[in-house]
Amino acid sequence: MKQGLLSALFIARKDLRTEFRTKEALNASVSFALVVLVLFSFAFDLGRDEFYDISGGLLWLVYVFAGALIVNRSFIREVPNDCLDVLIASPMPAWSLFLGKVIASFVLLMIVELVSLPVYGLLNNIHWVDSFWPHLGLMILATWGITITGVAFSAVTVNVRLRELMLPVLHYPMLIPLLIGAMQISTALLKGDGGDLSADLRLVVVFDAMFSALSLYLIEFILVG
Amino acid sequence: MRDKTIYTLGISGTLLLLYNLHTILMVLPDEAAQGTIGKMLLIHAPAAIAGMTLYFVAVAYSIMFLKTKNFAYDSAAVAVIEVAQVFTLINLVTGSIWGHIIWGIWWTWDARLTRQFMCFMLYLGYLLMRPALNEATQRATISAFVAIFAAADIPLVWLAIRVHDARTQHPGPVLETGTLDPAWRIPFLISWIAFMLIGSALAMVRVRQENARREIDSLRRELHAI
Amino acid sequence: MDLNQTYFFYGYSAAWLIVLGFILILIRRGQQINSELQRLKALVEDKDK
Numbered sequence: 001m002k003q004g005l006l007s008a009l010f011i012a013r014k015d016l017r018t019e020f021r022t023k024e025a026l027n028a029s030v031s032f033a034l035v036v037l038v039l040f041s042f043a044f045d046l047g048r049d050e051f052y053d054i055s056g057g058l059l060w061l062v063y064v065f066a067g068a069l070i071v072n073r074s075f076i077r078e079v080p081n082d083c084l085d086v087l088i089a090s091p092m093p094a095w096s097l098f099l100g101k102v103i104a105s106f107v108l109l110m111i112v113e114l115v116s117l118p119v120y121g122l123l124n125n126i127h128w129v130d131s132f133w134p135h136l137g138l139m140i141l142a143t144w145g146i147t148i149t150g151v152a153f154s155a156v157t158v159n160v161r162l163r164e165l166m167l168p169v170l171h172y173p174m175l176i177p178l179l180i181g182a183m184q185i186s187t188a189l190l191k192g193d194g195g196d197l198s199a200d201l202r203l204v205v206v207f208d209a210m211f212s213a214l215s216l217y218l219i220e221f222i223l224v225g
Numbered sequence: 226m227r228d229k230t231i232y233t234l235g236i237s238g239t240l241l242l243l244y245n246l247h248t249i250l251m252v253l254p255d256e257a258a259q260g261t262i263g264k265m266l267l268i269h270a271p272a273a274i275a276g277m278t279l280y281f282v283a284v285a286y287s288i289m290f291l292k293t294k295n296f297a298y299d300s301a302a303v304a305v306i307e308v309a310q311v312f313t314l315i316n317l318v319t320g321s322i323w324g325h326i327i328w329g330i331w332w333t334w335d336a337r338l339t340r341q342f343m344c345f346m347l348y349l350g351y352l353l354m355r356p357a358l359n360e361a362t363q364r365a366t367i368s369a370f371v372a373i374f375a376a377a378d379i380p381l382v383w384l385a386i387r388v389h390d391a392r393t394q395h396p397g398p399v400l401e402t403g404t405l406d407p408a409w410r411i412p413f414l415i416s417w418i419a420f421m422l423i424g425s426a427l428a429m430v431r432v433r434q435e436n437a438r439r440e441i442d443s444l445r446r447e448l449h450a451i
Numbered sequence: 452m453d454l455n456q457t458y459f460f461y462g463y464s465a466a467w468l469i470v471l472g473f474i475l476i477l478i479r480r481g482q483q484i485n486s487e488l489q490r491l492k493a494l495v496e497d498k499d500k
Contacts, residue, residue: 149374152374156367156370156371159358159360159363160358160367161358161359162357166350166354169350169353169354170350170351170371173343173346173347173350173378174375174378176378176382176385177378177382177384177385178381180386180388184388200388203381203384203385203388207381210377211377214373214374214377215374218291218370221291221366222366246463260455260456261455261456261459262455262456262458262459262462264459265462268462268466269462272466308473311470314469315465315469315470318462318466319465319466322458322462326454326455326458423470427477430477431477433481434477434480437484437488438484440488441487441488444492444494444495447495448491448494448495448498451495451498
């Protein structure tokens with residue numbers, strides 16, 4: 001168990017290091033998020049109060065689109081030179097390989113989100129500073145849900161033809177309960193009206209717990225067979 | 226032998242449906258508040274329940290496949306899911322037509338509509354993904370994985386929309402609240418049974434095709450080797 | 452017939468039509484699969500000789 005966690009961290013470090021050397025996925029994802037933000041400002045010509053009502057929803061749409069670019073790369077980057085086969089043949093269990101990949105994607109997506117949140121606030125006149133800390137907590141929870149399901153599907157579709165098409169078709173519908181919860185909490189936090197968010201929060205946590213357990217358990221079948 | 230089973234199931238299901246149609250059209254009175262269209266319930270709700278039952282069966286088959294690696298379970302799972310999609314589609318279409326008259330709208334994002342729609346979309350992804358996988362073992366494993374994931378997601382979708390259930394269009398479920406008139410219970414049950422019979426027949430046909438497809442795959446590989 | 456009954460009729464027809472459509476799809480696909488299977492079997496036999 002402990003050994004498995006250590007190898008997961010090892011994989012995560014390896015992935016992050018290769019990513020930070022080229023910054024390919026990170027740059028693409030951040031600039032994509034910014035483009036979507038600009039498009040949103042043109043798509044909705046709303047008053048300030050009205051914009052607050054949909055602020056959480058838009059924010060999470062940006063995050064999910066940006067996240068797709070990152071989780072997409074997660075397993076595919078191991079395909080050239082047959083790296084994936086070597087990783088699977090290595091003595092580490094499949095779940096720690098998977099967990100490492102999830103941690104790496106999670107860190108990258110968190111970076112994208114933390115960069116785009118201030119830009120989002122700036123472009124749309126949204127006050128995000130006051131609610132930053134609770135919002136960060138929410139982002140950690142929901143981003144974990146996005147990455148763990150996304151990387152699981154990335155592992156699943158790694159050998160599929162048309163995988164760039166398949167991944168969103170499979171991944172986005174799956175995320176709907178998580179996003180409904182996260183969007184509601186975000187809107188409430190940005191608007192600054194408390195209200196009872198426990199049900200939404202529970203939804204996000206249950207989603208995380210359930211899919212973490214399921215994918216860590218089932219990934220063995222997918223990668224090793 | 227298999228042929229006979231398929232025909233028996235299909236024909237008995239169809240006969241039951243026709244008998245039920247007679248009851249619905251000739252015997253049952255119109256629904257008090259809604260008129261004739263209230264009888265849509267007797268096909269709309271059983272279709273939804275049949276679809277849900279079949280999704281559960283499919284997940285059971287998927288789990289069995291992962292456990293045993295027996296391809297029969299994979300064929301069964303995909304066949305059952307396809308038939309379940311048909312029933313979910315019937316549920317959505319009849320519901321939409323019913324809603325157009327009674328609610329005045331074709332569609333709304335009420336809890337049950339959204340859940341049915343999400344089920345349809347999730348398993349549509351499953352069916353779209355299968356042809357994109359060439360190798361039989363891989364296809365079966367990944368399909369089972371996706372089917373289990375989708376099934377785990379459905380209660381969460383349900384929960385998520387219930388949390389924000391400000392826009393409920395449906396009345397309370399007739400079976401939970403027990404307000405369904407006893408005279409309607411029998412046709413309701415018969416509809417469900419008939420759907421399950423027809424569904425099993427269709428699924429058996431589909432299983433056969435899936436097996437034939439795997440045979441084609443292995444023949445192609447054999448040819449390639451020669 | 453008023454609108455209520457017309458739409459009731461539409462609903463029931465839609466249900467039957469969807470099942471029929473699925474059966475037609477099954478039949479078409481079954482024919483395709485069978486002909487492909489026959490073709491491949493013939494090819495394999497040819498090669499064996």
